[in-house]
Amino acid sequence: MALTVAGLTGYVDRDLDADLARWFADEPPISLPADTRPVEPFLERLPADAARALAAFDQRVRSGKMPQFIDVYDWSYAFAFGENECGIVDSDYETQVPEEDVFAIAADGSANLHVVLADGRVAHWFHEEEVLEGDTRYDTLDVFLWSIVRYQAVRAGRLTLAEIEADFRALDQPGAVHPELGLLRYLK
Template sequence: MTITLADLVGYTDRDLDADLARWFPDAGLVDVPEETRPVASFLERLAPADAAALAALDRRVRSGRLPQFLDIFDWSYGFGFAENDCGLLDSDYTTELTDDDVYSVGADGGGNLYCVLTNGQVAVWFHEEEVLEGGTRFDNLDVFLWSFVRYRAVRAGKLARSEVEADFLALGQDGALEPNLGLLSLMK
């Protein structure tokens, strides 16, 4: 039986820790400075389930006990686009957004940031074009983190692609299925 989006509601608080302990027990720990951009005002702009997921991740990030799995560093978590003089466009390349519209939760290793949007979706901000690229979205943070943890586990040789491929397809997330940039295509 494949997983559904409804199955993943609450994943960040309920199952993330166990998955990280299973697949990344020796990973270094996330360490962000105390002055990292607060998440509280952004949480107010989210629907309750989305706010709960981001609050759960934020508690883990700031605890100093979260294993490093998402390139969460002082420059990638809570990134200030205006403070760093970076443009921030929506996927239409014309709609300008502000720091109030996104909260970055980590990076991809190439300078691109994973950002939670006020509608709860997660999208990739491509630093070269300063845009939240189309075709990179996940419906919410819970499904993004579930997918990303499995992507990293496959890439690390701790989980077989065949064990998660049907679930990735069933979830139907652009950020996992996009032919060139999706996590599933990058698992090869």
């Protein structure tokens, strides 16, 4: 049976811990300061499934036990765009997006950020243009995390591209399959 976006709903609560233990147990834990901006005000803006996924991820990130499988640091998680004099525009390069409509969850290995949007999707904020890219989004945080865990596992030599490619294509998430910007492109 083909993997579906709906089938991954609840991944953070159901399977993320086991996947991280399987592939990233030797990584140091994520550590954030106690005064990191809280996620709760943003959770109220999200659809129910998205709020559950982000709350579960936030609890794990703040626990001090989650392996560093993605670039979650004090400067990337809960990034304060306004305090850092950074704007946010949508992919049309015109529509201003209020800071309260995004929550940064990680960096991408540079100063670009993965952010959860108020509609529950995950977007890539490109710092040089301060834009939420349109061609690299994910339908949900569950799907994004499922994808990025496997992407990182391939990069670490713990999975092969052949083991994940069909599932990535079945999910058809632009952030994974875009021919120039998707995760699969960087694994080939």
